[in-house]
């Protein structure tokens with residue numbers, strides 16, 4: 109079982125299957141390369157029910173009988189409802205602290221230097237209701253979403269008898285709730301420790317419609333509503349309440365998947381498809397583009413670090429603190445990050461100081477943060493290069509998310525340096541700039557394993573013109 113999305117090829121109409129979250133794809137039948145996703149876009153997907161209305165009725169009747177409940181004397185409604193859930197994937201990052209054992213016995217002021225800080229990092233996959241009124245008592249997805257194929261149907265492809273419950277909650281509000289729930293959970297699991305700060309980055313977000321069969325009618329003189337999970341075929345809810353009526357409007361920022369031609373905006377040559385990458389180079393005119401929420405943005409010359417090892421893409425964001433003395437160059441920061449010798453080299457002294465974060469996905473969440481810390485501490489030198497750097501690892505983190513990650517990474521770095529703990533060096537007091545992509549050579553076995561594990565997925569099966577129903 110894999111998490112896949114099925115959609116129709118805009119070129120030939122074949123039903124294609126691709127891993128969920130795929131950025132671009134080539135049709136196996138007509139060779140058309142399509143762009144399927146871009147940062148910040150929330151796309152609707154549907155699960156196809158594993159049961160039809162007649163079967164659902166039989167299961168519902170059997171359920172009532174087994175439960176010793178009176179059966180329906182009359183049925184007013186047998187219907188398919190689609191209930192929305194947002195799904196988020198990302199990196200959950202938390203910093204916890206505890207008083208060091210030595211400090212406890214010394215009866216000292218639990219001041220700076222007396223606390224031990226620890227990092228909790230994990231890849232998460234969270235779902236929260238998309239409708240504010242949680243219809244039919246359904247507050248969570250009953251199944252692991254990745255166990256079932258989702259269909260990126262256009263509105264016209266929906267089953268005719270289906271009622272789609274409007275996802276009236278805005279995606280960012282739902283996202284905030286998912287993060288809060290996650291942070292509460294981490295704090296609860298580590299209740300003996302102090303919760304310092306947390307963040308979530310690299311989110312991919314989608315809206316999943318879950319199928320429910322609803323039967324409503326009269327039973328023993330009263331209203332009765334029986335609700336069936338359309339995938340597991342189990343009764344999940346019975347109620348004497350009347351049928352709920354959808355309120356609210358679907359949020360405009362959620363849209364149907366609309367595959368579009370994936371080609372160089374300058375010369376029209378097809379880009380090579382990539383499951384994860386947000387960066388595309390044109391083999392024809394040598395330009396390099398970054399996929400942004402608004403479309404393709406040309407990158408000026410890509411910046412590449414020197415040295416042995418495979419290239420990995422990183423975002424870097426300039427960071428400075430004004431005041432006396434100002435901290436805005438590598439030389440300036442080397443006075444605080446004292447044990448980090450690489451900062452002291454003369455060639456770097458007058459360069460701007462950057463916070464680095466991985467732009468690639470890694471299954472080893474903790475190592476992602478360690479890499480951010482390592483690069484920020486070493487401030488690698490980069491040179492402009494021609495064409496797309498030959499990187500085995502796709503740049504998949506959107507620039508907007510790189511800012512969240514950089515803020516966490518800086519926070520985390522501050523915990524290691526007593527002289528960075530003061531208010532002066534808080535992120536909110538920093539002067540930051542736009543993130544830029546750089547490719548850095550690294551030889552690191554743990555990183556390599558982490559990246560490979562993040563990319564490994566079963567090969568998608570391809571189906572041609574399979575009937576939708």
Ligand SMILES: [Zn+2]
Pocket residue numbers: 117118119120121122135136137138139140
């Ligand atoms: Zn095609």
Ligand SMILES: [Zn+2]
Pocket residue numbers: 372373374375376377390391392393394395
């Ligand atoms: Zn081109």
